Amino acid sequence: MLEIRSLSAGVAGKAILRNIDLDVRAGEVHAVMGPNGSGKSTLAQVLAGHPAYTVTGGEVRYRGEDLLAMSPERRARAGVFLAFQYPVEIPGVSNATFLKAAVNEVRAERGLEELDAMEFLEVLEQKLKLVEMDRSFLSRPVNEGFSGGEKKRNEILQMAVLEPTLAILDETDSGLDIDALRVVAHGVNRLRRPDKAMILITHYQRILQYLEPDHVHVLFDGRIVRSGSKDLALELERRGYDWIREDLAVAARPA
Amino acid sequence: MATAVSTRARYLADFATREREGALERPSWLGPLRRAAISTFAEAGFPTTREEDWRYTNLAPLAQMPFTPVQTHEPPELSGTTVARLGIEGADWPRLVFVDGRYARRASTPTRQTLADGVRISSLADAMQADAGHGDGARLERHLARHAKPDGNVFAALNTAFVEDGALVEVRADTAASQPIELVFVARTPGVLAQPRILVIAERGSRVTIVERYVALVDDAYFTNVVTEVAIGPGASVDHYVVQEQSVRAFHVATLHAAIERDGSFSTCGVTLGGRLARTTLTAEFRGEGGAAALRGLYVIEGTQHVDHHVTVDHAVPRCTSRQLYKGVLDGSARAVFNGRIVVRPDAQKTDANQTNKHLLLSDGVEVDTKPQLEIFADDVKCTHGAAEGQLAPEPLFYLRSRGLAEPAARALLTYGFAREVVERIAPVPLQAYVDRQLRALTERLLQRSDRTAVEAAPSTKENR
Ligand SMILES: Nc1ncnc2c1ncn2[C@@H]1O[C@H](COP(=O)(O)OP(=O)(O)OP(=O)(O)O)[C@@H](O)[C@H]1O
Ligand SMILES: [Mg+2]
Numbered sequence: 001m002l003e004i005r006s007l008s009a010g011v012a013g014k015a016i017l018r019n020i021d022l023d024v025r026a027g028e029v030h031a032v033m034g035p036n037g038s039g040k041s042t043l044a045q046v047l048a049g050h051p052a053y054t055v056t057g058g059e060v061r062y063r064g065e066d067l068l069a070m071s072p073e074r075r076a077r078a079g080v081f082l083a084f085q086y087p088v089e090i091p092g093v094s095n096a097t098f099l100k101a102a103v104n105e106v107r108a109e110r111g112l113e114e115l116d117a118m119e120f121l122e123v124l125e126q127k128l129k130l131v132e133m134d135r136s137f138l139s140r141p142v143n144e145g146f147s148g149g150e151k152k153r154n155e156i157l158q159m160a161v162l163e164p165t166l167a168i169l170d171e172t173d174s175g176l177d178i179d180a181l182r183v184v185a186h187g188v189n190r191l192r193r194p195d196k197a198m199i200l201i202t203h204y205q206r207i208l209q210y211l212e213p214d215h216v217h218v219l220f221d222g223r224i225v226r227s228g229s230k231d232l233a234l235e236l237e238r239r240g241y242d243w244i245r246e247d248l249a250v251a252a253r254p255a
Numbered sequence: 256m257a258t259a260v261s262t263r264a265r266y267l268a269d270f271a272t273r274e275r276e277g278a279l280e281r282p283s284w285l286g287p288l289r290r291a292a293i294s295t296f297a298e299a300g301f302p303t304t305r306e307e308d309w310r311y312t313n314l315a316p317l318a319q320m321p322f323t324p325v326q327t328h329e330p331p332e333l334s335g336t337t338v339a340r341l342g343i344e345g346a347d348w349p350r351l352v353f354v355d356g357r358y359a360r361r362a363s364t365p366t367r368q369t370l371a372d373g374v375r376i377s378s379l380a381d382a383m384q385a386d387a388g389h390g391d392g393a394r395l396e397r398h399l400a401r402h403a404k405p406d407g408n409v410f411a412a413l414n415t416a417f418v419e420d421g422a423l424v425e426v427r428a429d430t431a432a433s434q435p436i437e438l439v440f441v442a443r444t445p446g447v448l449a450q451p452r453i454l455v456i457a458e459r460g461s462r463v464t465i466v467e468r469y470v471a472l473v474d475d476a477y478f479t480n481v482v483t484e485v486a487i488g489p490g491a492s493v494d495h496y497v498v499q500e501q502s503v504r505a506f507h508v509a510t511l512h513a514a515i516e517r518d519g520s521f522s523t524c525g526v527t528l529g530g531r532l533a534r535t536t537l538t539a540e541f542r543g544e545g546g547a548a549a550l551r552g553l554y555v556i557e558g559t560q561h562v563d564h565h566v567t568v569d570h571a572v573p574r575c576t577s578r579q580l581y582k583g584v585l586d587g588s589a590r591a592v593f594n595g596r597i598v599v600r601p602d603a604q605k606t607d608a609n610q611t612n613k614h615l616l617l618s619d620g621v622e623v624d625t626k627p628q629l630e631i632f633a634d635d636v637k638c639t640h641g642a643a644e645g646q647l648a649p650e651p652l653f654y655l656r657s658r659g660l661a662e663p664a665a666r667a668l669l670t671y672g673f674a675r676e677v678v679e680r681i682a683p684v685p686l687q688a689y690v691d692r693q694l695r696a697l698t699e700r701l702l703q704r705s706d707r708t709a710v711e712a713a714p715s716t717k718e719n720r
Contacts, residue, residue, distance in 0.1 A: 073660055073665075082657055090672055092673060093672040105659035
């Protein structure tokens with residue numbers, strides 16, 4: 001579904017990602033871990049098409065298409081979804097207005113008719129239940145005044161409504177309380193399907209217990225330095241990142 | 256400027272004709288006021304940009320066009336379909352309709368049946384005639400042209416000199432008008448000068464909501480010079496709205512004066528979408544302690560539209576509160592002027608005044624001149640102001656695009672969001688819904704101009720504006 005080849009990217013003249021290779025197949029869940037500042041969000045933003053990031057090399061194919069040539073909105077309509085690490089506030093635009101605009105764009109792309117107000121509310125009702133969110137959030141401006149956890153939950157609500165093919169969740173678990181984490185993880189699990197895939201960026205083992213990734217990757221200074229099974233996440237949880245840092249230092253030393 | 260002079264001469268000649276016809280003394284007490292007003296106009300003429308209050312608003316195009324009052328004496332009529340189209344969906348409140356400044360009785364709601372006891376609405380022409388007949392108009396005499404004084408305001412002077420029609424709303428003490436009262440001013444004839452006059456008298460402890468709307472049936476040049484006076488008695492409360500959707504060739508000059516007695520409260524919200532040149536001179540004058548004023552405005556303009564707000568809050572007495580929130584969206588080569596003057600006089604301790612003025616600039620060709628003007632002569636006061644202008648922020652734009660909205664749609668939604676802060680404070684539900692719809696449509700139209708296909712083909716490295 002997603003093939004990343006030798007991807008390098010930076011922002012404001014600063015190189016961040018270096019030669020990333022990653023293959024994500026339909027049905028798979030990949031976890032991406034790594035220390036603060038290692039480039040995880042940069043990878044997510046580049047995949048979503050943030051214009052501030054410049055791709056300096058490599059390519060990305062999404063379902064056979066050149067993802068990097070597509071505008072952010074085309075990617076979204078083609079089924080790519082990024083749950084932001086820091087969801088953005090949109091003053092004056094209600095969550096409902098925003099969701100309706102978004103869902104109708106995505107539906108139009110899939111050849112489906114626009115939802116009218118009633119149909120939209122019905123769909124929304126179900127999805128609110130899925131993430132156990134109160135409907136009062138619909139009339140509030142997007143993310144404005146939401147608590148950190150509420151913002152994260154709102155991201156998953158959007159994901160549930162838009163039903164993406166490839167979802168990238170950037171630290172959606174950070175800032176959630178224990179119950180919220182369980183709710184969100186269950187919600188995400190319910191959205192899992194053999195024809196869909198997910199990239200989970202996280203610092204913690206806990207969400208991976210719920211979501212059971214097929215592959216775990218460690219990003220370090222803009223490179224993927226380790227890939228493994230979900231046991232790798234357990235090992236990181238136990239040992240931290242120092243051993244990887246040391247391994248890398250050893251490898252770099254001339255023989 | 257020869258033409259400007261001759262335009263002025265023309266208004267003076269009109270006045271002389273009316274004087275010969277004996278029209279000035281209807282009713283009699285208005286005669287001296289009209290004469291004083293016309294001499295103010297005769298001396299000053301149209302303001303030029305050399306005058307501080309008009310520095311950024313050039314009236315030369317207005318002064319050069321010989322607008323004249325509608326010539327016929329036939330009562331104005333509108334077709335049934337036109338009248339139906341004027342209405343706001345869901346607004347089943349009383350409505351007075353004016354065509355080219357004159358009351359259109361048959362297009363208006365029969366006011367007697369629809370109103371509570373203690374609320375009186377009539378055309379100003381009717382009220383003045385009744386007054387001339389049997390002196391029932393002591394209140395009219397006490398208030399008309401006593402608040403919006405002609406000195407220093409040439410347009411108020413011009414309106415006063417020729418005042419003939421408009422609306423009178425009176426609410427008796429301790430009466431609450433159950434519904435908003437809507438005044439719709441329809442522009443139908445090109446080249447016309449319409450000078451409606453609105454007087455709202457809210458007696459002690461009363462409440463009323465007034466909605467002024469300006470709509471155009473033609474897209475030509477014409478000139479509306481309106482004066483609204485609002486007299487708010489002790490503890491009374493008036494909510495006032497203006498939705499201005501004039502033709503983009505029209506000139507619209509509005510003077511609004513609210514006199515607020517002890518514990519009275521006044522709010523106004525002006526939504527400006529139309530007009531080639533729209534100037535609002537607004538004064539909120541506190542006459543008794545404990546008063547409150549909330550002044551708001553929203554303008555969304557494009558092309559070469561020019562919108563000018565001159566707002567004065569006169570804290571003449573202690574313990575009054577004033578809030579100002581003005582927001583403008585400018586596209587094309589539009590121009591906005593905002594001058595927010597807050598005067599706190601030496602006695603006016605415990606004044607609490609605030610002013611916010613924000614502009615969203617959608618193109619590089621726009622110009623904004625904004626100036627807070629705080630004149631504070633008391634020491635125990637709270638006075639704050641803030642002004643901001645900028646373009647749409649990149650992060651919200653990307654967020655919306657990452658959810659599938661094309662760039663123009665995303666920009667439109669963010670622009671709409673910017674303006675919502677003013678719209679969501681419009682209390683009458685049908686009016687808020689109406690303005691909301693107009694705003695959605697307008698922001699979408701403004702921003703759909705960007706080339707959708709070009710945007711979609713853009714690579715991800717494209718810089719944000
Ligand atoms: N817009 C930007 N301008 C300048 N530097 C940036 C920008 N965005 C990211 N960076 C830098 O790039 C590096 C990678 O940042 P990124 O956000 O991708 O890290 P991360 O792995 O997601 O970290 P965290 O775990 O803290 O979320 C950091 O050093 C960061 O400061
Ligand atoms: Mg991050």
